[in-house]
Amino acid sequence: MTGSATIETRDLTRNYNTxxxxxxxxxxxxxxxCVALVGPNGAGKSTLFKLCLGLLSASAGTINVLGxxxxxxxxxxxxxxxxxxxxxxxxxxSLTGHETLRFYARLKRADPSHNESILDRVQLSQAAGRRVSxxxxxxxxxxxxxxxxxxxxxxxxxxxxxxxxxxEARQNxxxxxxxxxxxxxxxxxxxxxxxxxxxxxxxIAILNEGKLKTIGPIAQLRSELQLNARIRxxxxxRQMRQLAQHFSGRFDPACFMNGTAVLECPVEDxxxxxxxxxxxxxxxxxxxxxxxxxxxxxxAHTAGGNPS
Numbered sequence: 001m002t003g004s005a006t007i008e009t010r011d012l013t014r015n016y017n018t019x020x021x022x023x024x025x026x027x028x029x030x031x032x033x034c035v036a037l038v039g040p041n042g043a044g045k046s047t048l049f050k051l052c053l054g055l056l057s058a059s060a061g062t063i064n065v066l067g068x069x070x071x072x073x074x075x076x077x078x079x080x081x082x083x084x085x086x087x088x089x090x091x092x093x094s095l096t097g098h099e100t101l102r103f104y105a106r107l108k109r110a111d112p113s114h115n116e117s118i119l120d121r122v123q124l125s126q127a128a129g130r131r132v133s134x135x136x137x138x139x140x141x142x143x144x145x146x147x148x149x150x151x152x153x154x155x156x157x158x159x160x161x162x163x164x165x166x167x168e169a170r171q172n173x174x175x176x177x178x179x180x181x182x183x184x185x186x187x188x189x190x191x192x193x194x195x196x197x198x199x200x201x202x203x204i205a206i207l208n209e210g211k212l213k214t215i216g217p218i219a220q221l222r223s224e225l226q227l228n229a230r231i232r233x234x235x236x237x238r239q240m241r242q243l244a245q246h247f248s249g250r251f252d253p254a255c256f257m258n259g260t261a262v263l264e265c266p267v268e269d270x271x272x273x274x275x276x277x278x279x280x281x282x283x284x285x286x287x288x289x290x291x292x293x294x295x296x297x298x299x300a301h302t303a304g305g306n307p308s
Contacts, residue, residue, distance in 0.1 A: 005030050006155055006186040007052060011061035014047050021047040023210035024061065031154075034177055034187040035215075036197040038294075039207035040302055045190045046087070048207070049157050052188075053084060066154060080108045083148035087159040087190075089140050093133030097124055097143055100132060101150065110151035121176055122146045123169065137164035145173065149180075156180060158189040162196070174200050194294045204294065206301045213301040218294060225300050227292035228264040231273060235259060235284040243282055267292065 007029040014022040022044040029035050037045050050056040051063055054070035063070060068078045091100055097119060105112040119128045122142040132140065141164045148156060156177075162170050177187060177200070191197060197204065198218055205215040214221055235243060236259065244256040247263070255261055261284075265273050270289060277287065 006066055007188070008064045009051075009061065010063075012048075012051065012058055012063050013060040014044075014051060014056060015059040020210050022051070025207075025210075025212045026061075027205060027212060027215055029186050029188060031184050031186055032181050033202040034181055034189065034200070035203045035205055036201040037188055037190045037205050037207065038192075038194065038197070038298060042209075043207040043302075044210040045207055046159065047210075049084070049159060049188075049190075052155075052157060053082065054079060080110075080151060081154045083150065083153035083156045085144045085148040085156075085158045085161050087163070089144035091132045091140060091143065094131060096131055097128035097135075097146075100143060101128075101146060104147040105150050108151045115150070118146045118149050121149070123172055138166060138169055141165055142169060145176070149176070152183070154185055156185055156187045156189075158187065160191055161189055162191055162193050170196065194298060198294045204297070206298060208302045218297070221297045222267055222292045225292070225297060226266065227296060227300075229267045229270040229292065230290040231263045231265070231270065231277070231287065232290060233261050233263075233277070233284045233287040235261070235282075239283045243284070246280070246282060 005028040007027075010026050011024045012022055012026070013020065013024055021042075025044070025048065037048070039045055047056065051058060051070065052065055054065075054075050057071060065075070066078050066081060068075050095103070098115065101115040101118065102112050105115060116125070116128075119125050122145050124139065124142055124146065127135065127139060132143065135143065141161070145158075145161060148158065162173060165173060174196075177189075180187060189197075189201070203215055203217055204221060206213045214224065216224075233243075240256050240259060240261065243261055244251075244253055247255075251263055255263060263273065274289065277284075
C-alpha cells in the first residue's frame with residue numbers, strides 16, 4: 001500500500017428500517033491512492049459516502065476517518081479535511097464563481113487567497129466573474145470540483161465527478177487527481193464511465209446489494225475471475241487458412257473468419273501465445289491484445305447490472 005489508512009471500515013452496516021443498504025463492509029483506503037467505487041443503483045455507494053462524511057451513523061460495525069469516528073465531537077474538525085463532490089451539484093445561481101468559492105472557503109475555515117489558483121486548476125478563471133446561473137453543466141461540475149479542493153483536503157470523495165465533462169475537461173480532471181495523489185490525498189470516486197477508470201485508479205471496489213464483492217487492482221480482479229485475454233489479428237484469406245491450420249486442434253476453426261482471427265487464452269498465457277505468433281513464419285496485417293475489461297469484471301460481480 002502507498003501509506004497509512006485514512007478510511008477504515010470493519011463490518012460496516014447501515015439499515016433503513018427493513019432495508020440493509022450497506023452489509024458488513026470492511027475496507028481500508030490509504031494515503032496517496034485512488035479507489036474507484038462502482039456498483040449498480042442501490043448498491044450502497046452513496047450510503048458509504050454519507051457514513052464517511054458523518055451524515056449517517058452506522059447501524060453496526062465501525063468506521064474511522066483520519067483516525068476519528070464520525071460519531072465523536074472531534075469529527076467536526078476532521079470534516080474540514082475532507083473534500084466532497086456530490087452527484088447533484090447545486091449552487092446559488094445569483095453568485096459568481098468567485099463568490100461561491102469564498103462562501104465555501106468560509107465554511108471550511110480555509111484561506112480564500114488560494115481560491116484563484118483553484119479556479120485556474122479547474123479551468124474556470126475566465127468565467128469566475130460570471131454568475132453561476134450562466135454556467136453550463138460541465139462548468140458547474142468543474143466548480144463543484146473546485147469547492148471540493150478547498151483547504152488542501154486529505155480525502156476526496158467524488159460522486160460521479162465526470163458527469164457533463166467534455167474530453168478535454170476529463171483529461172484535466174485526471175491530471176488534478178494525479179496531483180492530489182502525489183500530495184498524499186486519499187481519493188474515492190464513484191463513476192459509471194468504467195472505461196476511463198481502468199488505467200486511472202489504483203484499486204477497484206465493487207459493491208452490489210450493499211455487499212463489497214471485491215476490491216483490488218484490476219489485474220488482481222481479472223486473475224480472480226480467470227477471465228480470458230483476446231489476441232485479435234487480421235490477415236488475408238490465404239494467411240488466415242495457414243493460421244487456422246497452424247492452430248488446428250487448439251482453436252475452433254470458427255475463430256478464423258472473414259480475415260479476422262480472435263484467439264482467447266488465460267491472461268497468464270497471453271505472452272506465450274504472442275511470442276509464438278511473432279516468432280513464426282505466419283503472416284498477418286495487424287495484431288492487438290484485448291485485456292478483460294472492467295465492464296466484464298463488473299458484470300461478473302453484479303449479475304448483469306448496469307454500472308452507475
